[in-house]
Amino acid sequence: MTRPHYLDALHGVGVLSSLARFDPHVAGTPPLGLDLADSDIDVLCHAPDPKEFTIAVRAAFGNHPGFAARQWVSGGRPVIANFEAEGWTFELFGSRQPTEEQIGWRHFRIEQRLLSIGGEALRTLVMDERRKGLKTEPAFAAVLHLSGNPYEALLRLETWSDEALADVLSWSIA
Structure with missing residues (x-):
């Protein structure tokens, strides 16, 4: 069975509308066109109050198969919830940090x-x-021959101009 396009799945489940007050941003491999058969749909949210976020997520998605919510014990204590719907696994990430400042979004x-x-x-x-x-x-770090921690190495490219990135790409993907 083929699963629907990730945007159709998001719409079908109502994820973005249910989480609208948490500034949801869809990230990860499906919107990049880099998803594999086991890829999930990541939704990053701004959740200044983790308890409120957890209650909202449980109310909206708690009846879906595989639903689980947990709170990290470090790193700002974000809440992560997972569930299955529309042939996809969804991962909702609620952090006190504004969505556009979160490492995953960056x-x-x-x-x-x-x-x-x-x-x-x-x-x-x-x-x-x-x-x-x-x-x-x-995978990006390997292709671009970035040394060190791949997550940190990618963030170092964040402030580079498109021209500088194009130079790196010209010898990395030649």
Whole structure:
């Protein structure tokens, strides 16, 4: 059975409308066109009050298969909830930090920029690494020959101009 496009799944479940007051942003591999069969749909939210977020998420999605919510004990104590619907696994991430400042969103934005500049050649190379088992950030780091922690290495590219990124891509994907 084929699962629906991720946007259709989001709409069908009503994720964005149910979480509207938490400034939801869809991130991760499906909007990048880098998803695999087991990829999930990540929704990053601004949840200044973790208890309120947890209550809202449980009320909206608690009846879905696989529903679970937990709160990290470190790193600002975000709430993560998962559930299954429309053939997808959803992961909702609620942090006290505004959505656009969250590390996950920042990674997503630099990956979008890189793909915009590197085009299909970059997408193909990153997908090759993903099919070998690498997560998204390590796959980008491998293709771009970035040293050190791949998550930190990608964030270092965040302030680079498109021209500087294009230079890195020209020798990385040649």
